Amino acid sequence: MRITIIGVGMLGGSFGMAVRKAGAAELVAGVDLDRATLDRARERGAIDAGYLDPAEGVAGADLVVLAAPVRSILEMLPGLAPLLGRETILFDLGSTKEAIVSAVAGLAGIRRYVGGHPMAGTEHAGIEYADDGLLREATFALVPPSGVDEGAVELLTDLVRRIGARPVVISAERHDRIVSVTSHLPYLLSVVLALAAENLAREESRTGEFAASGYRDTTRLAASNVRVMADICLSNRGPLLRAVEEARRLLDGLAEQIEQGNETELVRMLTEAKESRASASGERSTD
Amino acid sequence: MRITIIGVGMLGGSFGMAVRKAGAAELVAGVDLDRATLDRARERGAIDAGYLDPAEGVAGADLVVLAAPVRSILEMLPGLAPLLGRETILFDLGSTKEAIVSAVAGLAGIRRYVGGHPMAGTEHAGIEYADDGLLREATFALVPPSGVDEGAVELLTDLVRRIGARPVVISAERHDRIVSVTSHLPYLLSVVLALAAENLAREESRTGEFAASGYRDTTRLAASNVRVMADICLSNRGPLLRAVEEARRLLDGLAEQIEQGNETELVRMLTEAKESRASASGERSTD
Numbered sequence: 001m002r003i004t005i006i007g008v009g010m011l012g013g014s015f016g017m018a019v020r021k022a023g024a025a026e027l028v029a030g031v032d033l034d035r036a037t038l039d040r041a042r043e044r045g046a047i048d049a050g051y052l053d054p055a056e057g058v059a060g061a062d063l064v065v066l067a068a069p070v071r072s073i074l075e076m077l078p079g080l081a082p083l084l085g086r087e088t089i090l091f092d093l094g095s096t097k098e099a100i101v102s103a104v105a106g107l108a109g110i111r112r113y114v115g116g117h118p119m120a121g122t123e124h125a126g127i128e129y130a131d132d133g134l135l136r137e138a139t140f141a142l143v144p145p146s147g148v149d150e151g152a153v154e155l156l157t158d159l160v161r162r163i164g165a166r167p168v169v170i171s172a173e174r175h176d177r178i179v180s181v182t183s184h185l186p187y188l189l190s191v192v193l194a195l196a197a198e199n200l201a202r203e204e205s206r207t208g209e210f211a212a213s214g215y216r217d218t219t220r221l222a223a224s225n226v227r228v229m230a231d232i233c234l235s236n237r238g239p240l241l242r243a244v245e246e247a248r249r250l251l252d253g254l255a256e257q258i259e260q261g262n263e264t265e266l267v268r269m270l271t272e273a274k275e276s277r278a279s280a281s282g283e284r285s286t287d
Numbered sequence: 288m289r290i291t292i293i294g295v296g297m298l299g300g301s302f303g304m305a306v307r308k309a310g311a312a313e314l315v316a317g318v319d320l321d322r323a324t325l326d327r328a329r330e331r332g333a334i335d336a337g338y339l340d341p342a343e344g345v346a347g348a349d350l351v352v353l354a355a356p357v358r359s360i361l362e363m364l365p366g367l368a369p370l371l372g373r374e375t376i377l378f379d380l381g382s383t384k385e386a387i388v389s390a391v392a393g394l395a396g397i398r399r400y401v402g403g404h405p406m407a408g409t410e411h412a413g414i415e416y417a418d419d420g421l422l423r424e425a426t427f428a429l430v431p432p433s434g435v436d437e438g439a440v441e442l443l444t445d446l447v448r449r450i451g452a453r454p455v456v457i458s459a460e461r462h463d464r465i466v467s468v469t470s471h472l473p474y475l476l477s478v479v480l481a482l483a484a485e486n487l488a489r490e491e492s493r494t495g496e497f498a499a500s501g502y503r504d505t506t507r508l509a510a511s512n513v514r515v516m517a518d519i520c521l522s523n524r525g526p527l528l529r530a531v532e533e534a535r536r537l538l539d540g541l542a543e544q545i546e547q548g549n550e551t552e553l554v555r556m557l558t559e560a561k562e563s564r565a566s567a568s569g570e571r572s573t574d
Contacts (some may be wrong), residue, residue, distance in 0.1 A: 067568045075335040109310065119499040139496045168496055181487045189476045191560040192537045196530065197561035200468045208456055208566075209426045210462075210469045213407040217504045218473040222564040226557045233545050243483065244542045248535065250479045255531045258520050266520065270513045273478040276485035277509040279495075 004029040004061040006054065008041040011093055011121060012067025013130025016046035018163035021132050031057035039125050047275050058083050065116075066092035071231040074103050080108035089152045095179065095228070097143045097172035105145060111151045115172060117179070118165060123223040138163040143172050175259040187229055187248055188240075190221035194269070196222035216273065257271030290349040291316040293363065294499075295328040298380055298408060299354025300417025303333035305450035308419050318344035322393065327414050345370050350442070352403075353379035358518040361390050368396035376439045378403050381517070382466065383523040384430045384459035392432060399439045401432030402459060404466070405452060410510040427452040430459050469524035472514055472534055475527075477508035 003019060008030040014198045016028050020176035023142045030047035031054050032038050033237050038050025053058030054076075058064050064084065066073045073094045084090060088278045090113045094184035109200035139162045142151045153169065160167040167171060170178075197215065233240060290306060292299045295317040303315050318341050319325050320340035325337025338344030341363075345351050351371065353360045360381045371377060377400040381387050383400045390402045407425035409416060427447045431440045440456065447454040457465075484502065488494035520527055544553040 027529055051480065107476055121499070134493055141497075166496070168493060170493060174491065174493070175497075178487065178491055178494055181483050182494065182497045182502045183499065186547060187482060187503050188538065188541055189480060190505060191541065191557060192534050193473055194560035194564040195537050195556065196468050196472060196533050198559065199533065200465065204461065204465055206455060206457060207463070207465055207469065209453070210428075210465045212408070212425065212470065212509050214408070214467045214473050217507050218477060219403055219560075219564045220328070220504050221501050222557075222560045223345065224561070226554055226561055230550060230554050230557055234548060234550060235543075237548075239549065241542060241546055244538060244545075245527055246483050247479050249540065250482050251475065251531060254478065254520075255528060258524055258531075259528055261521060261524075263517060263521060266509075267513055267517050268518055269482065270478060270509075272485065273481035273506075273509045274511070274513055275490075277481040277506045 001025045001062045002027045002029070002060055003065060003150075004031060004058045005047065005065045005067055006031045006057070007033050007066065007068040007072070008037060008046055008050075008127055009067065010127070010129040011042055011118070012065070013044065013127045013134065014043065014134040014162075015065060015093065015118075017044070017130055017132035018135050019159070020045060020048070022162045023162070024159055024162045025268065029057050032161050037127055040136065041061050041130075043271045044127060045115045045129060045132070046127065046130055055083050058088070061085070061088055063091060063159075063178060064161065066090070066094065068094070069228040070094045070096050070099060070235045073100055077103050077107055077110070081107045084110060086111065088112065089114065089155065091156060093118060095183070095232045097141070097175045099157045100233040101143060102173045110149060113145060114148055114152050114156050115141075115145070116156065117141040117143070117175065123220055123225075125162070125228070136164040138165045139213045140167050141175050142167050142169045143175055144169065147287060176236050177206040178234055180243040181246075184232055184236060184240050185243040187221045188244065190219050194219045194222040219221045288312045288314070288349045289314045289347055290350045290352060291318060292334065292347045292352045293318045293344070294352055294353065294355040294359070295319050295324060295333055295337075295414055296354065297412050297414070297416040298405070300328055300331065300333040300414045301351070301419065301421040302352060302354060302380065302405075302450075302563060303328065304331070304417055304419035305422050306335070307332060307335070309449045309451070311446055311449045316344050316348065324414055328417075331414060331417060332419070333414065333417055341367065342370050345375070348372070348375055350376045350378060350446075352419050353377070355381070356515040356518040357381040357383050357386060357522045360387055364390055364394055364397070368394045371397060375396065375399065376401065376442060377445060380405060382470070384428070384462045386522040388430060388459045400432060401435055401439050402432070403443065404428040404430070404462065410415050410507055410512075412512045412515070423451040425452045427454050428462050429454050429456045430462055431456065463523050464526045467523055467530040468533075470560075471519055471523060471527050472530040473521070474508045474511060475531065476534065477506050481509040482505045500507065515532045534574075
């Protein structure tokens with residue numbers, strides 16, 4: 001199998017490294033906007049060959065993987081469609097799925113498409129941060145649109161397993177709803193914390209000295225790539241706004257118990273959060 | 288100098304270990320509710336001697352350190368006051384300061400009190416999690432009430448330096464306002480995320496599989512000791528409710544830009560958060 005990865009940054013590069021390490025492809029080609037990135041991707045073992053021209057890069061590919069921010073993927077699709085072979089499978093690693101699935105459905109020329117989303121990443125961007133172990137043990141969503149052939153889904157399920165990730169076949173709608181709560185809402189609340197601390201720091205010069213590990217952990221996501229995250233927020237608008245509404249409701253509930261000094265109910269809510277977090281993260285509760 | 292630590296859990300134990308390691312006291316005594324904890328604290332090098340009876344434990348102490356949840360400290364103070372010698376300095380490591388400073392001011396018999404709060408901790412509780420390096424490089428707030436002698440503040444400033452932490456002398460009001468934003472709001476938003484994910488998981492069985500590192504980091508604080516955190520929320524009610532109000536305002540602002548598809552303003556806010564976070568945490572921005 002010949003695989004072409006379009007976009008060899010942190011995620012595309014990590015995917016390429018994992019595929020090459022697993023020996024899951026005869027050739028991994030990379031397409032990117034500048035030669036230096038392609039050279040570095042080859043040096044780091046993410047690709048076998050680099051192309052600036054997408055037409056050259058995808059020629060003869062069995063699988064084309066789009067590893068770019070959601071909006072870049074949406075912008076690339078119309079130009080890419082005519083370049084794909086009849087049997088070529090198009091795959092993407094975009095963070096939201098409904099917008100991409102819909103765009104693909106509206107294009108002639110893309111016969112075999114499956115959406116993808118590995119639940120792994122860091123706040124860093126660029127090929128230097130690519131890591132062949134990034135996707136290991138990660139949940140890897142596979143989102144087959146209605147009508148796609150079983151063969152394409154099977155090939156990708158197998159590929160995901162071979163690179164050590166855990167395939168989960170799921171609809172775009174369910175995927176987008178889940179990640180709005182588990183990924184995108186955490187990002188927005190992380191942004192809220194960073195902005196609140198910044199506003200305080202304007203009046204209170206010692207703020208920075210009090211930002212300890214709790215603050216650093218909860219604001220780590222705020223350091224994510226802004227372009228990538230703005231795309232995600234705007235392309236997953238509906239589910240994300242519902243998640244924000246839920247967060248507001250929960251925050252109001254907590255504030256109400258604090259305001260009224262209702263310790264029993266406050267402790268109940270905090271305990272529920274602690275236990276839920278312990279079970280969701282697979283970590284044991286320590287007291 | 289003889290130091291007595293009341294409460295040899297994660298924080299009190301870490302303080303004792305650091306003091307002993309630095310050779311900053313001739314004797315570190317510990318007081319706790321059960322013998323097994325005291326024995327373990329001695330085995331772990333946190334104390335030289337353990338006492339179940341506070342009167343015995345504090346007898347002859349130059350410095351008494353209260354390392355307990357805020358409300359436990361408030362409950363202990365009246366019984367402790369008559370046990371303190373004329374020159375004994377009372378110190379505490381509670382997470383909020385105004386409530387404790389006020390309580391001490393209302394008690395006869397406590398002549399020398401300084402509040403303290405090391406900006407270090409983990410979500411874990413108990414002597415097993417004590418660590419002699421926990422306080423190293425940490426900001427350590429020292430909160431002298433009006434009227435306390437300079438000697439007491441100097442002794443504590445010196446002690447904090449000797450254990451490798453960074454003393455910051457600050458008023459209770461300023462301290463409580465800062466930590467409401469840098470510590471307590473992050474905790475509440477972490478709780479909100481854990482509860483939102485739990486509510487989703489009731490309807491959507493695959494939620495847990497999608498909880499990746501971003502979710503785990505942003506919800507780590509939700510795993511904190513509930514008793515400790517409920518005390519903090521209720522004893523820092525005013526500043527915390529104002530911080531929640533600010534968070535709500537910021538979240539509404541972000542949601543509004545997302546709803547209206549106002550990319551320019553959304554990107555501006557996300558960029559501000561990213562840059563602010565990078566400077567506050569001393570980490571460099573990666574793109």
